[in-house]
Amino acid sequence: xxxxxxxxxxxxxxxxxxxxxxxxxPLGALVFELLDLDLEVYLTHARIxxxxxxxxxxxxxxxxxxxLAHPDECVYYQVASFYHTMSEAIRKxxxxxxxxxxxxxxxACRKFQRQMDYYSHALRQIQLGGPNDTQLSAxxxxxxxxxxxxxxxxxxxxxxxxxxxxxxxATMKQYIEDGIPDVSLCRTAxxxxxxxxxxxxxxxxxSEDFRTLAQATLVSDNGRPMMxxxxxxxxxxxxxxxxxxxxxxxxxxxxxxxxxxxxxxxTSGGGxxxxxxxxxxxFASDNLPALIFLEYIQMCSANLSVAVCExxxxxxxxxxxxxxxxxxxxxxxxGATCKDVAAKLAYAxxxxxxxxxxxxxxxxxxxQMRCSRAIGNAKMKRDYEVWRDHARLALAKYxxxxxxxxxxxxxxxxxx
Ligand SMILES: [Zn+2]
Numbered sequence: 001x002x003x004x005x006x007x008x009x010x011x012x013x014x015x016x017x018x019x020x021x022x023x024x025x026p027l028g029a030l031v032f033e034l035l036d037l038d039l040e041v042y043l044t045h046a047r048i049x050x051x052x053x054x055x056x057x058x059x060x061x062x063x064x065x066x067x068l069a070h071p072d073e074c075v076y077y078q079v080a081s082f083y084h085t086m087s088e089a090i091r092k093x094x095x096x097x098x099x100x101x102x103x104x105x106x107x108a109c110r111k112f113q114r115q116m117d118y119y120s121h122a123l124r125q126i127q128l129g130g131p132n133d134t135q136l137s138a139x140x141x142x143x144x145x146x147x148x149x150x151x152x153x154x155x156x157x158x159x160x161x162x163x164x165x166x167x168x169x170a171t172m173k174q175y176i177e178d179g180i181p182d183v184s185l186c187r188t189a190x191x192x193x194x195x196x197x198x199x200x201x202x203x204x205x206x207s208e209d210f211r212t213l214a215q216a217t218l219v220s221d222n223g224r225p226m227m228x229x230x231x232x233x234x235x236x237x238x239x240x241x242x243x244x245x246x247x248x249x250x251x252x253x254x255x256x257x258x259x260x261x262x263x264x265x266x267t268s269g270g271g272x273x274x275x276x277x278x279x280x281x282x283f284a285s286d287n288l289p290a291l292i293f294l295e296y297i298q299m300c301s302a303n304l305s306v307a308v309c310e311x312x313x314x315x316x317x318x319x320x321x322x323x324x325x326x327x328x329x330x331x332x333x334x335g336a337t338c339k340d341v342a343a344k345l346a347y348a349x350x351x352x353x354x355x356x357x358x359x360x361x362x363x364x365x366x367x368q369m370r371c372s373r374a375i376g377n378a379k380m381k382r383d384y385e386v387w388r389d390h391a392r393l394a395l396a397k398y399x400x401x402x403x404x405x406x407x408x409x410x411x412x413x414x415x416x
Contacts, residue, residue: 004103005282033094076189154188223308238300255290
């Protein structure tokens with residue numbers, strides 16, 4: 001499977017995954033999803049698994065069917081099961097991040113393929129009679145080549161199993177039929193688990209870092225977009241982060257070395273381009289935080305408006321100047337979003353204050369009437385004014401939720 005490539009088109013981002021499929025998300029999807037996800041539970045689970053299998057002596061003779069007969073003790077079954085559970089949850093809650101993670105799953109395989117290329121290139125150099133880059137003898141190079149080749153195959157097998165779980169992948173059938181021992185598959189599964197752990201650790205760390213970066217350039221202390229709250233453009237705030245060599249900024253800026261780019265020619269939707277062909281620069285990396293940083297840079301340079309949802313406290317892109325709530329599903333059973341829930345609450349709130357206002361108006365009218373009947377009674381007029389001030393204050397307090405309905409009613413209906 002190919003690596004996932006990421007391409008930015010103004011306020012959209014396009015992921016080119018599985019070769020030809022393209023997924024489009026609004027700009028900011030990766031950063032928002034990363035901040036929303038709770039990856040700690042998966043990290044804990046992965047560490048428990050590693051503890052369980054780290055020191056196991058894998059049998060040199062055991063075959064795949066023999067191992068799969070005891071799934072609890074089979075390391076590749078457990079690792080694939082772990083990946084499956086984690087990826088299903090992430091696919092649902094963080095589809096953009098999932099696209100990257102899915103392609104990352106193959107990174108081990110890619111790494112060994114690169115090693116193979118490296119050793120076979122050195123072997124060719126020897127065959128041509130020249131010195132080779134590795135300084136290794138031909139025998140050693142063959143040994144290394146075989147080792148990387150084995151790891152490439154078992155990584156691919158492992159990767160496929162992660163995807164097809166609980167079914168065993170078609171590629172595993174040959175191994176099963178030939179009765180080949182699974183010891184190297186067991187070791188590869190442990191390596192996958194270690195990779196998952198370090199990826200999860202990096203993403204959890206990145207989540208804190210991107211929260212800090214978002215607060216530095218995108219969203220102000222009061223939870224509103226930087227431009228609206230402070231009149232500062234995210235792009236220029238980003239430029240000052242870079243200029244001041246901000247520690248968090250620099251950490252991710254350095255990771256840009258891990259990103260590789262690929263130009264792809266797009267033939268559709270040329271728009272203003274006469275030929276109908278446009279060149280787009282796609283980015284790919286096995287370093288996921290590096291790609292998320294790239295998105296963050298794009299968010300700042302596009303001066304994206306980012307606010308904190310007043311209902312759930314998560315980041316979102318407000319549609320208009322007055323949008324306070326996000327579109328995330330808040331109530332999973334009814335499918336109601338923060339916006340829906342907030343509207344309902346606001347309605348209930350308005351009914352509540354209507355009832356309070358009604359009581360205030362009714363009592364005030366009655367009191368006013370009493371005053372107007374008692375012409376010349378200065379004391380009553382003063383008492384009425386004191387009452388009115390108290391009543392207004394109580395109404396405001398009740399609306400702010402500072403006093404209960406019972407207390408409010410008592411204050412309002414106090415006679416003078
Ligand atoms: Zn929300």
